[in-house]
Amino acid sequence: MRERHSEMAAKQLPKKAKSRRVFGQSHKEPKMFRAGLYARVSTLDQHTLPLQMRAMREYAAQRGWTIAMQVKEVGSGAIARKQRQQLIDAARRREIDVVLVWRLDRWGRSLLDLVATLQELTDLNVGFVSISEALDLTTSTGRAMAGMLSVFAAFEHDILRERVRAGLDHARQNGARLGRPATAAIKAAEVRKLFRQGLSKSEISRRLDIGRTSVRRILAQKTI
Numbered sequence: 479m480r481e482r483h484s485e486m487a488a489k490q491l492p493k494k495a496k497s498r499r500v501f502g503q504s505h506k507e508p509k510m511f512r513a514g515l516y517a518r519v520s521t522l523d524q525h526t527l528p529l530q531m532r533a534m535r536e537y538a539a540q541r542g543w544t545i546a547m548q549v550k551e552v553g554s555g556a557i558a559r560k561q562r563q564q565l566i567d568a569a570r571r572r573e574i575d576v577v578l579v580w581r582l583d584r585w586g587r588s589l590l591d592l593v594a595t596l597q598e599l600t601d602l603n604v605g606f607v608s609i610s611e612a613l614d615l616t617t618s619t620g621r622a623m624a625g626m627l628s629v630f631a632a633f634e635h636d637i638l639r640e641r642v643r644a645g646l647d648h649a650r651q652n653g654a655r656l657g658r659p660a661t662a663a664i665k666a667a668e669v670r671k672l673f674r675q676g677l678s679k680s681e682i683s684r685r686l687d688i689g690r691t692s693v694r695r696i697l698a699q700k701t702i
Contacts, residue, residue, distance in 0.1 A: 510542070510543070510544055511541070511542075511543040511544070511575040511576050511605070511616075512543070512544050512545075512546035512573070512574045512575045512576075513538045513543040513544065513545050513546060513547075513574065513575070513576050513577075513578050514546055514547040514548075514549065514565045514568055514569070514574040514576070514577050514578065515531065515534045515535070515538070515545060515547065515548045515549065515578050515579075516549045516551070516561075516562060516565055516577060516578070516579050516584065516585060517530040517531050517534070517548075517549070517550050517551070517579075517580060517584065518550075518551040518552070518553070518559065518561075518562070518584045518585075519551075519552055520552070520553070521552060521553065524552060527550060527552075529580075530580040530584070531548070531550070533580055533609055534578050534579070534580060534609065537578065537607070537609055538578060543576065543578075546568075546573060546574050547564070547565060547568055547573070547574060549561050549562065549564055549565055559587065562585070565577055566595065566598065566599075569598075569599055569602050569604040570602060572602075574604065575604060575605060576604060576605035576606065576607060576616060577599060577604065577605070577606045577607070578606075578607050578609070579606075579607070579608050579609070580608070580609055580610060581608060581609070581610040581611065582608045582610070582611055582613065585608070596615065599615070600615065665686050665688060666696045666699075668686060669682055669686065669688075669693055669696045669697065670696070670697065672685065672686075673697055679693045679694060679697070
């Protein structure tokens with residue numbers, strides 16, 4: 479009787495739930511990405527700055543990212559983007575895991591510049607996301623799209639090189655003189671005069687705003 483009672487009690491005990499853990503899966507939570515936000519506007523288009531920042535903050539919140547840096551820049555597209563360099567430097571120091579922008583043209587000055595900076599971020603294992611174009615380099619699809627951009631950048635580089643070469647050939651055919659103007663040769667008399675007055679070659683170079691190599695070459699030449 480006692481043995482039959484223990485068997486019945488064992489059957490009434492709740493069964494342990496089967497573990498749903500996948501083999502090799504870690505108990506740790508997914509890594510929390512630290513995002514660096516970059517917004518840029520032209521001097522005549524500053525009213526879109528709050529719009530860019532709001533869109534990027536909302537996107538980061540949806541992805542569960544923490545915002546580690548927020549960089550805002552105002553200027554024309556042709557000038558160097560000094561504030562952008564802060565994000566690149568932060569990526570080199572491993573202070574951010576992903577760069578987030580509103581649109582690609584906010585980040586890159588040209589296609590070549592865009593591809594070069596994206597390649598550096600990729601080499602640093604730092605992601606890049608552009609909201610408007612849905613470009614996400616944290617995914618394999620996004621990295622494939624970035625590879626296509628590099629092909630277009632090489633194509634653009636070849637076109638520019640051909641245009642420059644054609645322009646130089648056209649200028650030569652029309653008798654234009656190419657290269658730097660001979661500013662040092664024009665100042666040869668002044669160079670010799672200052673040297674006779676006892677000035678050093680370095681001082682002559684500074685005063686006349688020409689290279690020290692040019693100064694030495696002029697002084698080495700024999701006067702007729």
